[in-house]
Amino acid sequence: MPGLLNKICPENVASIIEKIAAIEVQDIKQLEAIIELMFKKAITEPHYCETYADMVFSLKAVYPSFPSPDGGKPITFKGLVLNICQNEFEELLASNDISAEQKAKLDEEELEYMRKKRKDRMRANMKFIGHLFLRQLLxxxxxxxxxxxxxxxxxxxxxxxxxxxxxxxxxxxxxxxxxxxxxxxxxxxxxxxxxxxxxxx
Structure with missing residues (x-):
């Protein structure tokens, strides 16, 4: 799966979706792992955010739902996308503060690099969830x-x-x-x- 995502671009997205759709998903953990992988790639490659959003949209109809472990509503692809989205957003908000320990260890240039990296990641996350919303996934x-x-x-x-x-x-x-x-x-x-x-x- 990571090998397929490394090759993705708007021109070949349809063929890569077909290959990923052919992967047999046995349980919720596998489905979560696939979505998380797409999410991480979308955030580290924001220039392909729309392409990854198209992929998530296409795979929504392919992957099955699974019974909820607590007997509630079935767990669906769309529901897992929402959970991962929220977790990533909350994690980014929480991790934005640079600890006193980090400030003591790093010089100003390193701290500035760390701030920029977190800022870029958060902006990429916003861009991606915006595209998911426009495709009615959120x-x-x-x-x-x-x-x-x-x-x-x-x-x-x-x-x-x-x-x-x-x-x-x-x-x-x-x-x-x-x-x-x-x-x-x-x-x-x-x-x-x-x-x-x-x-x-």
């Missing part, structure tokens, strides 16, 4: 909560990080028009735009 409600979290809609006394604001604006530029045409999207946009106006005061 709901307006989920995307709305991501943007609200970036601009700290619920924490009015705190200021969001500069890179988080950049990510929110980038996401709004990419998907704002589509969000505006959905009821759940309109609600999220009202909250986010109100928050951005407050921050500009």
């Amino acid at each position: 709901s307006a409600k989920v995307i709305g909560s991501v943007i609200c979290e970036l601009v700290l809609c619920e924490q009015v006394d705190d200021l969001p990080e500069e890179h988080a604001l950049e990510c929110a604006c980038e996401l709004l530029l990419a998907i704002g028009y589509t969000m505006e045409n959905m009821i759940a999207g309109q609600s999220a946009l009202t909250s986010v735009c109100g928050r951005l106006k407050e921050l500009m005061k």
